[in-house]
Amino acid sequence: MSLTMDTTDTLGGKERNDHILARIGYKRGEHRVTPGLYRVNGPDDKSPVLVTSNYSLSFDAVRSHLKGIAAWVLVLDTKGINVWCAAGKGTFGTDEIVRQVKGTGLEEIVSHRRLILPQLGAPGVKAHEVKERTGFVVEYGPIRAEDIPAYLKDRKATPEMRQVQFPAKDRxxxxxxxxxxxxxxxxxxxxxxxxxxxxxxxxxxxxxxxxxxxxxxxxxxxxxxxxxxxxxxxxxxxxxxxxxxxxxxxxxxxxxxxxxxxxxxxxxxxxxxxxxxxxxxxxxxxxxxxxxxxxxxxxxxxxxxxxxxxxxxxxxxxxxxxxxx
Amino acid sequence: MAESCNCTSPKPMLIGIGDGVPVGPGSKPGGINTLMLFPDKCTGCGRCQQVCPHRVFEVKGGKAAMVNADACMECGACMMNCPESAIKVDSGVGCAMAMIKAALKGSKEVTCGDDCCN
Known part of the structure; x- marks a missing residue:
């Protein structure tokens, strides 16, 4: 278990400052978290594994929507780029998933064999290849982190969760x-x-x-x-x-x-x-x-x-x- | 196509044997995007429907069909995740800033990251 790191489901002032700086483009490439496997709310071997990028805004979006949910968060090294852009580039991709799954010893930590990926990571990932190389089945979760709790209830994403939106807030x-x-x-x-x-x-x-x-x-x-x-x-x-x-x-x-x-x-x-x-x-x-x-x-x-x-x-x-x- | 044929003999030799005839905007010259689906290879697993962020695909009667082909943004998610290689798309980043920058520098296409958007 020494390979895992601890994190929380709450964001504080430090994160808010980091988000503001990221949003004004200050040191854009440096809003990063350490890649690897994180524990949120004391997960056990049956808890779900959620995969994300190491852009701090992406990581924080995932963990802050895991209120009271015990889960593992597997952070890929995407060089501080968000999931969607990193997937387009291929750094959020099959090879990096395989590397992190093996490097963290995930198969010793969880008893199940399922990874939940954000849907917008799909352009960089060959799900069937991840299965062949690691034994883990790729499940594509919702596009938005806010839909993760609903998705985790029955492991189903509604068509609305699967359609990308671009609301005023995001623009x-x-x-x-x-x-x-x-x-x-x-x-x-x-x-x-x-x-x-x-x-x-x-x-x-x-x-x-x-x-x-x-x-x-x-x-x-x-x-x-x-x-x-x-x-x-x-x-x-x-x-x-x-x-x-x-x-x-x-x-x-x-x-x-x-x-x-x-x-x-x-x-x-x-x-x-x-x-x-x-x-x-x-x-x-x-x-x-x-x-x-x-x-x-x-x-x-x-x-x-x-x-x-x-x-x-x-x-x-x-x-x-x-x-x- | 040959749905009414119950014959068991092998398919006739044609160009692109095994792939069948592609459908989609990319199968026509000057199409709005490069997305192509080869229905003959499709097994109807539904992965494309799951990964597409613009709901381009829908599995109908055991085969994927394009129900919203013009909305394709060529992200390549469907092609990457199709276990039968039944989808082809010339995927890439639809970013004018990156493409113009690359053209001016004479480099190959840049994408989001240290070298662009900075």
Missing amino acids: VVLVPVEWRNYLKLGIPAGLLLVVLAGWFGLGVFLLGYVGSLFFFPLLFPYLPSKKFSIKGMALGALLSLPLLAWSWLGPMPLVEMALVDLAVLLGMMGVVGYVGLNFTGSTPYASRTGVKDEIFRFIPPMVAMSATGLALAVAAGIGIYAGWF
């Missing part, structure tokens, strides 16, 4: 990481906009960077089309409306206003369209074929829109200084 937690991902581009662009266009430039930055990366995940299911790029372009157009209204209310001459408005509309559609396309990897919907198709089909028009928008903005700027309007 909005991604926002801080989205902001962080575009920081290196967003901050210089924002500064440039403020220097060149003052308050209006700040407005463009707030809507185009802060706003788009917040509203795209939030409004994701409500934006038109199944194509991420079109969803993004639609949001870009929507977010440019306050800026257009602002320019209409101001004292700008008509020609300048037309240039500025067109620049804003095209620029926002191009840039936010790209934001939308890049959101594909954060969702449980995009296929590789679909994404490849979108890259070839929509990146050229997005680049054209952004470039035209930029050119029009430059023309408007030069026009103002040169006193054309």
